[in-house]
Amino acid sequence: MKRTILLLFVSLIINSLKAQTDSERLNEVMQAATDANIFNGVALVARHDSILLFKGYGWRDYEQKIPHDTNSVFQIGSVTKTFTATVILWLQEQHQLNIQDKLSKYFPKYRYADKITIKNLLTHTSGIYNFTDAHYLADLAEKPFRQTDFWNYIADKPLGFPPDSMHSYSNSNYMILGYIIEKVSGKPYEQMVREVIFDKAGMTHSGFDYAHLSSPYKSVGYDALNETTHQRARISDSSATYAAGAIYTTAGDLYRWNLALYGNKIVSQASLEEAFTPYKGTYGYGWYIEQPPGMKFVAHNGGIWGFQAHFKRILQDHGCIILLRNEMLGFEDYALSLHRIIQHDPNYYIPRKSISIPADSLSAYVGEYQLAGKPAFKASVTVREGNLYIAWTNFAPEQVFAEKKDWFFFKSYNSQIEYTRNEKGGISGFVAHNGKQEFPYEKIR
Incomplete structure (x- = not known):
């Protein structure tokens, strides 16, 4: 017994280290x-459901010199789609819809509705025009955008x-999924996401209307933020991004969403396996x-004026x-x-x-x-298209990036040239x- 306890204690120490x-x-x-x-x-x-790093870096508000901490709130853009899709699957489990339903069952006036299923919307295989075009971004995204505006637009x-x-x-697919959620449930899309996901997952710092959010933890979005430039970004109206990209949240709340999925608190494992099948x-x-x-990884990125999000889940390791x-x-x-x-892979890149x-200066290194x-x-x-490449024996060329004169680095692993x-x-x-x-390498020609 003592030996077993000692081995367990040593194992815990090693794992901790x-x-x-x-x-x-x-x-x-x-x-x-x-x-x-x-x-x-x-x-x-x-x-393995254990947090290894949870930390803020840089500025929540550059002008006011307020640094980030773990409470900072961000818009997450298209990561919203992971929530919208899950509510659709929840409604299917409640027998309120079927993802094989034709769009014509819900919006028969749309001229292509009888050719498109809910599954096509979920998987971006509908062919529907992506409404977030240049005109939308320039003139519409900051204004209230009603459902009738959307249908008229496409x-x-x-x-x-x-x-x-x-x-x-196409962002249009997920706008329509939001409208289907409202039609089927009889409730606003935002309320359904709160009831089906936020409340069950314990996401108490998440919402939709970022423009009118009043919180000391609200991050300022920047189109540019560096040593010489800090340019504030516009804020889109949540009705204009809606089920395709309106959610704001914190890293902690997104992690709660991740845990809720691992615990099957929202939908069944069978529904998740279907969702995680390309x-x-x-x-x-x-x-x-x-x-x-x-292995299997599932992920989604999000980008919206002044904000970007990366959400990746490595299923086999939680x-x-x-x-x-x-x-x-x-x-x-x-x-x-x-x-x-x-993943215990030592070949990782440390940013520079x-x-x-x-x-013309790069040619000297050729x-x-x-x-x-x-x-x-x-x-x-x-040199290719103005960039420097190195090809090792029996390997494909890899681009290297200049850090200073005569000093370059790889982004695929932690190595420098x-x-x-x-004389x-x-x-x-x-x-x-x-x-x-x-x-050391010698130049031979």
């Missing part, structure tokens, strides 16, 4: 992204393709699906990655690093700030290189830095 190490690595990545001005927001990362637009023939993302592409019912060998930000930059590179860390180098003392290991450096020069100032080789290891 391992989690702590992962937490430090996750924070290192996010702090580096913040320092490089490519992240400003809140990050939450969990594995009434004369032809289908982009025959329904159920292919996938093409249909004519990589999209299911409100989720993008990735299926590498032996993992979750949430990145909420109040500025408009991409985050796929360091989001992948977070994923690799919680890149600079622009003229294409050539063939050889690892010192090991002629079988070579590297070919080329430091070019060396001869005349010409490139003589480079040193590949991989963690604490250094590999």
Whole structure:
């Protein structure tokens, strides 16, 4: 018995140290992204239903110098679609609709309604025109947008393709799903999301009308936010984004939504498995699906004026990655690093700030290189469309990004290239830095 208890105690210590190490690595990545001005927001990362990182970075309100903390509230744009799709599945489980129903059952006046099913709307296979076009963004998104406005907007637009023939993302699909939810339930869409999901999941800091939200934790959205520029973004009217993108929330509330899904608190496991099955592409019912060998990830990103959201769930590990930000930059590179860390993959990228180098200056680095003392290991450096690429022996070319003169880095893993020069100032080789290891390459032509 004593030996069993001792082994258990040692195991707990090892697991604790391992989690702590992962937490430090996750924070290192996010702090580096913040320092490089490519992240400003809140990050939450969990594995096995245990939170490894939950922290705010940068500014909730730059002008007032209010920093982010874990209470910050953000708009999440199209991550709203994960909620809309789940309410549809809940209504199906209550036998109030069937996803094979034709749209004509609910909106017979729409001229293509008899060709389109609810499933086509869920999976973006309807062919319906995407109403969030340039005119909508320029003139309509900040104003109240009624259901009649929507139907009038798409009434004369032809289908982009025959329904159920292919996938093409369209916000119109999820606007219509919201209208179906209202017609079937007899309640406003927002009330249904609260009753079916928010209340059951314990999401007490979530809602819809961000323009009129009064909260000390409300984040200011920025079109640009860096060392020299801070430009506030417009705020869309929640009726104009509606079931396709109106929800605001916190990282903590999104994590509660994640846990509610794992606990089957909203819909059955059978409904979730159907939702997490790709249909004519990589999209299911409100989720993008990735299926590498032996694994399955479901995710959705969201982008709306001044805000971006990344919500990814690693099903087999009960993992979750949430990145909420109040500025408009991409985050796929360091989001992948977070994923690799919680999957115990050491090949992850630590963000660095890149600079622009003229294409004619990049030509100096072009050539063939050889690892010192090991002629079988070579590297070919080329320029493509103004970007520098390195191809190692038997590997495809990878782009490298300039951090400063003669210093480049990869975004697919944590490695840097430091070019060396001869007495005349010409490139003589480079040193590949991989963690604490250094590999000197000589230029051979």
